Amino acid sequence: MAPLKVLIIGGGISGPALAYWLSRIGANITLIERSPQMRARGQQVDIRAHAVPMMKKMGIEDAVRAASVHEPGTQLIDVHGRTKAFFPATRDGSGRQSFTSEYEILRGDLVQILYGLTEGRQNVKHLFSITVDSFTQDEESNPNGKVHVSFRDGRKEDFDLVVGTDGSGSRTRKIMLGPEAPDPRYPLGGHIGYFSIPSKVRDSDRATFCHLPGRVAHIVGTRKDRPGLTRVYMLMYGKDAGLEAAYQSGSPAELRKVWADLYQGGGWECDRFTDALRHSPEADDFYCTPFEEVRLPEGSWSKGRVVLVGDSAHCQTAGGLGSTWGLVGSYILAGEIATQYEKDMSLPTTAVVQAAQNYEEKFRPIATSTHGGTERVGFLLFPRSRPGIWLLHLLARLAAYLRLDERVGMFGGETLKWHVPEYPPLETAQIPA
Numbered sequence: 402m403a404p405l406k407v408l409i410i411g412g413g414i415s416g417p418a419l420a421y422w423l424s425r426i427g428a429n430i431t432l433i434e435r436s437p438q439m440r441a442r443g444q445q446v447d448i449r450a451h452a453v454p455m456m457k458k459m460g461i462e463d464a465v466r467a468a469s470v471h472e473p474g475t476q477l478i479d480v481h482g483r484t485k486a487f488f489p490a491t492r493d494g495s496g497r498q499s500f501t502s503e504y505e506i507l508r509g510d511l512v513q514i515l516y517g518l519t520e521g522r523q524n525v526k527h528l529f530s531i532t533v534d535s536f537t538q539d540e541e542s543n544p545n546g547k548v549h550v551s552f553r554d555g556r557k558e559d560f561d562l563v564v565g566t567d568g569s570g571s572r573t574r575k576i577m578l579g580p581e582a583p584d585p586r587y588p589l590g591g592h593i594g595y596f597s598i599p600s601k602v603r604d605s606d607r608a609t610f611c612h613l614p615g616r617v618a619h620i621v622g623t624r625k626d627r628p629g630l631t632r633v634y635m636l637m638y639g640k641d642a643g644l645e646a647a648y649q650s651g652s653p654a655e656l657r658k659v660w661a662d663l664y665q666g667g668g669w670e671c672d673r674f675t676d677a678l679r680h681s682p683e684a685d686d687f688y689c690t691p692f693e694e695v696r697l698p699e700g701s702w703s704k705g706r707v708v709l710v711g712d713s714a715h716c717q718t719a720g721g722l723g724s725t726w727g728l729v730g731s732y733i734l735a736g737e738i739a740t741q742y743e744k745d746m747s748l749p750t751t752a753v754v755q756a757a758q759n760y761e762e763k764f765r766p767i768a769t770s771t772h773g774g775t776e777r778v779g780f781l782l783f784p785r786s787r788p789g790i791w792l793l794h795l796l797a798r799l800a801a802y803l804r805l806d807e808r809v810g811m812f813g814g815e816t817l818k819w820h821v822p823e824y825p826p827l828e829t830a831q832i833p834a
Contacts, residue, residue, distance in 0.1 A: 404427045404429045404524070405429070405749055405752075406429050406559075406560050406561045406562070407561065407562045408430075408431050408548070408550060408560045408562070408563045409430060409433070409566060410563065410564065410573050411565065411571075411573075411711075412432060412433070412436070412527070413711070414511060414512060414515065414723075415566035415727040415730065416432055416434075416564075416710075417432060417512065418459070418515050418727065418732070419566065419710060419734065419735060422731060422735030424519050424525050425735075425739075425827060426735075426738070426742065426830045427524060427830075430519075430524060430525045431528060431560075432526065432527050433529075433532070434527075434528070434529050434531070436529060438529055439512060439513065439516060439529070444507070444624075445507055445624055446505075446506060446508045446723070447501075447504060448465065448504035448511075449502045450722065451725060451729050452724065452728045455728045456504070458732070459728075461515075464517075465504055465514060466504070468506050468510040468511075469506050470506060470624075470626040472490060472501045472607065472624065472625075473489060474488050474490045474501050475487070475490075475501050475610070476607045476609050477610055477612070477797050478610070478611050479611065479790075480614075480667075480668030480669050481668075482669055486798045487607070487801055488806045491503055500806060501608055505626075511724065531554070532553040533553070533573065533576070534551045535551045536576060537549050539750075541750065543750060544748045544749075544751055545749065546705075546706070546750045548560045548707060561706065562738075562749075562753045563706060564709070564710055565707070565709045565713045566710045567713055568711075569695055569712045569713065569716035570586070571712075573707070574709055577704050577707045577709070578701065586694070589692040589694060590638060590639065590640070591637060592637050592644060592691050592692060593635070593636050593689065593718065594634075594660050595634045595635065595687070596632070596684040596687035597630045597631070597632055597686050598631050598677035598683055598684060599629065599630070599631070600625060600628070600629050604623060609623050609624075611668070612783075612793065612794075613664070613671070614785060614786060614787045617641055617663075617785060618784060618785035619635070619663065619664065620635070620637070621634070621669065621674060622634040623670075635664055635689075638692075639783075641663065643662065643663075644659050646659075656689055657678055660675075660678060661676075661679050662675075690718060691718070692719060693716065693718050694717045695712065695714065695715055697715070699765070700761070702760070702761040703754075703761060705754060706753050706757075710730050710734055711723075711726065711727040714730070714761075714768070715730075715772075717771060720771055729764070730760075730768065732821065732824075732827075733763060734756065735824075735827055736826075737755075738752060738756040740824060740827075741755050741759075781793070
């Protein structure tokens with residue numbers, strides 16, 4: 402029988418991870434990315450919890466360790482730069498990880514490692530500057546039905562499976578659900594922005610975060626993942642009319658100005674950071690986004706032969722598990738397809754449709770288990786008064802002394818107790834050249 406023909410839309414983390422797993426069962430894969438080249442940029446991400454054994458299954462642990470950012474831990478400081486609490490990284494392979502993971506890596510480095518898994522394979526094509534204009538699909542009752550894809554450049558092609566891994570604003574999701582479907586992105590009331598500045602000798606190699614008092618709750622932080630550069634993080638919780646207007650304008654220059662205005666004179670090194678945001682060429686990588694969650698109704702991660710993976714299905718901005726769930730979800734979908742396809746390779750539609758439904762049934766409960774968490778604890782994590790910040794520092798110092806970050810883990814017991822399903826048909830498959 403002809404191999405399964407798959408289109409993966411989006412070249413971040415989930416897309417190339419899924420391409421790797423599906424390539425193992427001989428699927429012919431086209432991985433497209435709208436950018437003109439691999440999106441090997443972005444800030445620091447971490448691999449933690451269930452993604453650690455997943456990384457080992459993929460054989461990339463050594464590559465990840467070689468590219469890892471050697472961050473000694475995370476500290477909270479006051480507006481005078483004095484350390485109030487420090488949580489050291491855990492690097493003993495125990496699996497219990499602190500706020501700084503054992504596997505901290507720049508997003509771009511991780512993307513390059515994942516792409517490298519399928520570079521040169523005859524059954525995987527990586528295409529750039531390509532976008533999908535529209536698609537339709539045959540009835541599910543047609544056992545050999547296809548997804549009919551029209552690309553923006555005018556080309557048309559048919560696929561057995563189309564997977565959207567194109568982020569929280571997924572265009573694949575919008576086409577799949579239809580024009581009348583409501584936007585599933587749910588605002589959480591906060592925002593994050595980050596950019597690079599030239600380093601100074603005094604910049605700590607610890608992840609450093611400072612809560613700033615003011616009319617809105619806001620935090621400024623730094624991480625130093627490359628010689629010569631310091632990454633600045635700005636997080637705020639609450640509404641600001643100027644920021645909302647800047648988002649509406651869509652102007653990068655206006656967004657940079659508003660963020661700089663919000664943090665100017667805030668204490669610690671805010672004046673240095675805001676001056677760099679206004680004038681430094683290193684800050685041209687500035688990116689900002691609202692905190693949001695993708696909350697799709699149950700049963701809507703897929704529709705027939707089209708399925709969503711990663712942030713397009715269950716995004717939680719800055720929730721700490723984006724990269725982890727991107728790797729795990731890709732494995733589960735591929736494993737379900739391998740299991741179904743092994744039963745009868747002559748019925749690709751049956752295999753794909755059932756596998757997509759099984760994938761959501763098994764993965765959705767855990768992938769969305771932390772949704773709503775920011776709303777529940779936002780007032781604790783983002784105090785805006787001096788007494789509230791003092792109390793947070795006190796509690797953080799106690800938690801650091803008791804090493805609660807390691808004992809409890811970064812996430813709840815439900816996440817830690819859950820186990821990734823095993824898929825022998827996927828893992829024992831012969832890897833094509």
